[in-house]
Amino acid sequence: MGLIESRILADHVYEAIKLMIQDGALKPGAKINKKELESLLGVSQTPINGALSRLAGQRYIEQRKRRGYYVRVYSCKELVDLFAARGAVESMATRLAVETATDAEVEQLTLFFSDVQFPLSDEAYRAYEKTDREFHSALIRYSGNTMIQQMNEEFGYIVRAATKGLIRPPEETIGEHRAIIAAIRERDAKLAAQLMTEHHLRSRNVLVENCQD
Amino acid sequence: MGLIESRILADHVYEAIKLMIQDGALKPGAKINKKELESLLGVSQTPINGALSRLAGQRYIEQRKRRGYYVRVYSCKELVDLFAARGAVESMATRLAVETATDAEVEQLTLFFSDVQFPLSDEAYRAYEKTDREFHSALIRYSGNTMIQQMNEEFGYIVRAATKGLIRPPEETIGEHRAIIAAIRERDAKLAAQLMTEHHLRSRNVLVENCQD
DNA sequence: ATTTACTATATTGTATACAAGATTGCTGTT
DNA sequence: AACAGCAATCTTGTATACAATATAGTAAAT
Known part of the structure; x- marks a missing residue:
């Protein structure tokens, strides 16, 4: 072969x-x-x-x-900067996805956080993290923007490494996720993108607070 | 040496x-x-x-x-995609710049399109293009985000090559530029970022319409 | 016992050699 | 004239050689 x-x-x-x-x-x-x-x-x-x-x-x-x-060593500031840039790009992906995704794809997105029940077991907690990643990459896929997909593949692992152990609790993010999904379902691209930006900026602040340098 | x-x-x-x-x-x-x-x-x-x-x-x-x-050959679709991504990143840069730039820097930004008078001579037209580029890169600089600066340096030339001869007329963009500057001056980061996003998406549409493939 | 000076060793940046695979051009045939 | 087949040439991918520089190790001196 x-x-x-x-x-x-x-x-x-x-x-x-x-x-x-x-x-x-x-x-x-x-x-x-x-x-x-x-x-x-x-x-x-x-x-x-x-x-x-x-x-x-x-x-x-x-x-x-x-x-x-x-x-390569990324300083904490560079990681925060990267996080901001990635948030921006993902927000654009959200906007584009809402504009171009098929109804079936939108339905797929709405399924992502439909069956989360609190309190979460340890297992469900890890599953949430995974669902989170999949939700974000599905959005990027549905955006149809190959350049954004490329950037995501190139920088994804750095961001993942940087945020290891620094993610916000599901209790805090589930509401944001559901609000984004609701906006997508309403096909309100602008609102969905804005919610996504703010979702990322809030997560970014967690990183900022953990910077020592 | x-x-x-x-x-x-x-x-x-x-x-x-x-x-x-x-x-x-x-x-x-x-x-x-x-x-x-x-x-x-x-x-x-x-x-x-x-x-x-x-x-x-x-x-x-x-x-x-x-x-x-x-x-490397960029297809028209890829250029449009790149343009969207860049717009997203620059919008974030705008938001960050508004949040972190000094008052003096904001004053610098407000000067950019202050003395444009229509109709434009050929020379003034070319000057406008240059001012445009400088305005956008000043924003990126003032954002203090080194990752965004890096991306801009890496992709800037492609975008410039792609948009050669495809820019919207100053009559159309001056209003958008001034609205962005006004929002910056008001230190309304969210609004400035949103105006910037829409500014770019409108320019992107000009590219889309010129795609044959 | 540190620090310094010198030596040996390892690693880097660069050039070069060469076989395997592409390209070009030529020839003769239809 | 158009084309297939083949030979000569060029280019690539890979390995290797080698001088210059950096690192590590050792011995001497404070």
Whole structure:
């Protein structure tokens, strides 16, 4: 199955390193050892360099002259900034989704938080987080905006890493989610987008308060 | 002045190619000839490859297996999508700028369109375009959001290329600009952001109408 | 016991070599 | 003239070599 063969070595190296960064095997600030990667992945310097340059272009890692590549460290301020930007983009996605999604898709969205009952068990709590993520990415999908989808894929993992353990309790957010869904159902794009912006800005404030630097 | 020496060759190659793309010397869809670049820039394959991989990471160019690198072509739909995303981000920048800019900075913003008098001469027309760009980038600067600034730098040239010759007439936009400035002066972040969103969405529609594909 | 100076080692940035795969151009055939 | 087939050429992806620089380690001096 020539599928694997249809990609060059640097692509595989790229994916491998990206995964190591995303799942924490390579922590922020860590130095990337090319020699190690060579023997780990069984390729020469050349594809490693290609992959590292590509990752540097996407700012997953950064290159310090004559000192190697390091996993990019985001300052707390940068994370907050990223969060604001992402909120803006997702708010636009909401607006576009309301304008262009089919009725069936809108129905799908309304189902997301329909059966949440308080108080939540530990399991239901984790399920809520997952539903939250799925709701947001469904909106982005239904927006039909490929550029926003791309941005979301590129920055999503950073935001997820940043907000780990810093999310607001479901008791607080469920109302906002339902208000957004209600606006979507009413096909009120402007209102839905505005509610989404405020939803994100409130979450952003939780991040701000946890910044020490 | 070791400043130039403080950067590696691939950095220079990167800048050189990026400039060629941005000023149109390398047109969308054009194939990038490594050999030519080698002799043009007087370096070997290696730094060229590094620069090309970095540019591929940023999606300035794309790599087709065993067929080389090509300057990325944006479809009309993608440009429209990008425009929407950028509008969202700039709207957020506006909101943040209103919340955090100093009074002096707000005064600076109010000056931007203060002396526009119709009808415009050819020269004044071009000046208006420039003022427009400066106004938008000042807002982004005053937002203090480094991530948004970064996105703007990365995508700005594409948007500019896309909208070349497709901007709405000053007669149509001056009112929107002034309304935004008025909201900023009133320190009404929400209103300013909303006006900015609509300003961009209206411009986006001009793009949509000029899409053939 | 720190700090300093020097040496050995590892890593980086760069160039180059080369096989496998694409492209171009030529030839002869219909 | 249009086209298929093939040969020559060019380009890519990969590996490797090597000098310059950074890092780590060791010995000497305070």
